[in-house]
Amino acid sequence: xxKEKYKIGVELIDSQHKELFNRVYDFLSTMQSKxxxxxxxxxxxxxxxxxxxxxxVHFNDEEAYQDEIGYPEREEHKKVHADFxxxxxxxxxxFNKQGFSEELVQQFGAKxxxxxxxHVCKAxxxxxxxxxxxxxxx
Amino acid sequence: xxxEYVNPFYIAACDVFELMLSLHPKRSSLKAVEELxxxxxxxxxxxxxxxxxGIVIFSFPKEMALEMVKIMSGIEMEEIDGFxxxxxxxxxxIISGNALTLLSKxxxxxxxxxxxILVGKYKTFSAPNEKSLLLSLxxxxxxxxxxxxxxxx
Numbered sequence: 001x002x003k004e005k006y007k008i009g010v011e012l013i014d015s016q017h018k019e020l021f022n023r024v025y026d027f028l029s030t031m032q033s034k035x036x037x038x039x040x041x042x043x044x045x046x047x048x049x050x051x052x053x054x055x056x057v058h059f060n061d062e063e064a065y066q067d068e069i070g071y072p073e074r075e076e077h078k079k080v081h082a083d084f085x086x087x088x089x090x091x092x093x094x095f096n097k098q099g100f101s102e103e104l105v106q107q108f109g110a111k112x113x114x115x116x117x118x119h120v121c122k123a124x125x126x127x128x129x130x131x132x133x134x135x136x137x138x
Numbered sequence: 139x140x141x142e143y144v145n146p147f148y149i150a151a152c153d154v155f156e157l158m159l160s161l162h163p164k165r166s167s168l169k170a171v172e173e174l175x176x177x178x179x180x181x182x183x184x185x186x187x188x189x190x191x192g193i194v195i196f197s198f199p200k201e202m203a204l205e206m207v208k209i210m211s212g213i214e215m216e217e218i219d220g221f222x223x224x225x226x227x228x229x230x231x232i233i234s235g236n237a238l239t240l241l242s243k244x245x246x247x248x249x250x251x252x253x254x255i256l257v258g259k260y261k262t263f264s265a266p267n268e269k270s271l272l273l274s275l276x277x278x279x280x281x282x283x284x285x286x287x288x289x290x291x
Binding site: 001002003005025028029031032102103106107109110111113114115117118121122 | 154157158160210211212213215219220221222224225227228229232
């Protein structure tokens with residue numbers, strides 16, 4: 001799932017993105033694996049929790065990095081992260097209330113995948129460009 | 139409907155396909171049609187509200203839809219299931235959102251309604267006395283359509 005073109009040129013963020021994409025990949029491939037949904041549900045939940053925890057860790061570190069280099073659009077970026085955190089939390093709430101149906105988990109997986117790719121390719125790339133313009137490569 | 143509404147969707151589609159899929163859509167045809175018909179297996183239908191009102195449909199052939207999701211996820215897809223159709227819905231949503239941002243620069247303020255995904259070939263919408271525009275775009279993995287029926291309020 002990870003592609004070289006997703007690199008933004010900041011080592012810490014790139015390595016975390018790689019890890020995040022790997023965890024999303026594990027989640028998606030468990031979700032899409034053949035077999036009865038109820039039987040694979042435990043593993044789906046496990047990979048989903050694992051991935052969700054890492055999203056939070058990564059967002060926090062990426063925000064700290066933006067503060068550190070004085071990235072001018074950091075507040076806006078924090079808001080985008082906060083919005084996506086609440087999207088995730090809304091899904092968690094729905095899962096807890098309505099159960100982990102295959103349809104809902106697939107919808108969540110699709111949102112997560114497309115959001116992540118778009119966010120890294122557009123918003124995060126700009127952090128990398130700023131860091132490079134300041135000579136802060138790593 | 140005016141052809142000037144088409145360009146923002148074309149530009150947004152090219153941008154999103156390049157960023158998310160590393161694909162380079164090229165305009166293969168643009169024609170006025172009597173009815174909004176989706177002749178391809180997977181369609182994303184979005185409503186437009188605000189200064190422009192109407193409907194936008196993205197239609198993908200099955201093989202192309204599966205390949206798009208494979209490019210993003212790195213996982214082989216065999217059928218248009220809930221994951222594939224939700225992912226197509228998100229792509230349609232992102233393209234339309236970006237197109238509306240471009241349209242807002244021409245002073246059209248619009249919103250989109252959440253995408254609906256139709257699987258299978260349907261003859262979905264017809265609007266009497268209204269011509270729709272059908273833009274076909276070819277890519278490295280197949281040809282898809284953006285059909286639009288937009289009117290100023």
